[in-house]
Amino acid sequence: MELGKQDPVTGRTTTGHEWNGIEELETPIPRVVSFFLAATILFAVLCWVLYPTWPLGWTYTKGLLGFDQRNVVTEQVAAADAERSVWTAKVEQMSYANIEADPQLMHLVKETGRTLFQDNCAACHGMEATGGPGFPNLAAKSWLWGGEPEAIEETIRVGINSTSEDTRVSQMPAFGRDGMLQADQILNVVAYVRSLSGAAPAAGDADRTVAGKEVFEANCSACHGEDAKGSHDVGAPDLTDANWIYGGSQQAVYTSVYSGRQGHMPHWDARLSPLTVKLLTLYVHTLPEARK
Template sequence: MSKKTKGNNSDPNVEVDPISGTETTGHDWDGLKELDTPAPRWWLTVWMITIVFAIGYWVVYPAWPSISGHTKGLFGWTQYTELKAEQKEITDRQGAYLARFHGESFDQVRADPAVYEFARAGGAVVFKENCAACHGNGGEGRKGYPNLNDDDWLFGGKVDTIYHTIQVGSRSTDPDTHATQMPKFGAILKPDEIQDVATYVLQLSHGTPANPSASWVRGQAVFAANCVSCHGEGGVGNRDMGAPRLNDAIWLYGGRRADVVETITNARAGVMPTWKHRLSDDNQRMVALYVHSLGGGE
């Protein structure tokens, strides 16, 4: 390849690529030569703009490390001041909703969509932090811990009743706690009588059998003599006494025969703590509204 000059360049040592007409850098790798192609003007312009922007950013915002920490910048902006401003905005909005929440009854809150959603959201957080360990994240419950999504309530499912239960608990240390107690019938009834009444109770959710067995007939008599005063005729339950319904196939401790026999024999004594002194009144009211909204509230 002969050496040529390009344009006004009179240097005889400058080689120009004959195909592209561009000068080469003089580097040669096994016959491959590097073209000395200049960067596009638009790219150089953008590059210079970014340099100017970077210098401006260093001046305006905190960027350079110093002995005391870093430069403050002309605007005095930091992530911490921005966070405080955002937190203040959230706190102010919460305060506005809380002020309305304070002044409204449960019925008024439920009729006020904005405040109701605010209360439900707050109640969901309180529930997950304090109640989910026993009742499950969605209030589905588990053996020994009530399902809060159904219509089976020992003491009533209205929102103010739920609020009262949250306050006093069940068999808790609060002087006004729900204090229900089922006796241990293992010390009162004979084993065969316990088996008979279990037969009767397990049948309650299915109605009276067309051809009742002898065990069912005996169990009905045992139930009438020992259980009906609390659980009511036909096992309808008694909320004033906290006696559960037995005719809805909803079982707190399991609905197998062995579970029912165990309950009759040794009774059950689950405990729910009082939350009166653990949660603020606002949080108690919010979680009451949240639980009521799960689907089983009355």
């Protein structure tokens, strides 16, 4: 390695490093790089002096400007709360009917309610409140416990089969597992129940429907009603519509009758404020319009 050798082409000296006959020139750092490096150092020093920077264990340097981002955020949140309280105070004081009759107020309620729903309810009921296996479609208006705002609020507040002392309680017996019905009887009542909602019959259902009606009247009508329209008193679903919580196929309905069902919804009164529960109630009550 030869130090200080002069390159015959450029006239610059080399560093003495060579790779496969290629020698490295002693090229100075471009001035623009030095300029930006110096500017960056100057900017950093100014920030150290002007803004809160250095932790001192129990405190920190406040900076000459006295700027504090935490105070800025606190002020912004306070301003937003003050602006929001103008209309939330109305929601707290007004009845459900009067709120829903106020288009401007309902616009704010729907926007806020949608966010609250997605944050708290969408994990089970879906982002669009259309439900899924085991979770009701709230946009279908097929209510288990009643669709009035007061009934919806109560369901949100105390839950279903939850740990709340005031929870709504609902359970469908396991007619097959517990020996209340024989397999043939279950097949018969499944055929009958599916026929009520207009579901496409499975093989052999046509011969089972009449016998299934007798099984239904003897075992199921106490909760679902003689007309199979359900009961809001015990949370029994309407079996005559096309809305199935656990599915409307022959196998799904058979499983429901054989093994029983016991849905669960947590109670939200300990987690959500009364205002939040009311906003969610209004959002759910006005579905699917609230999603638009």
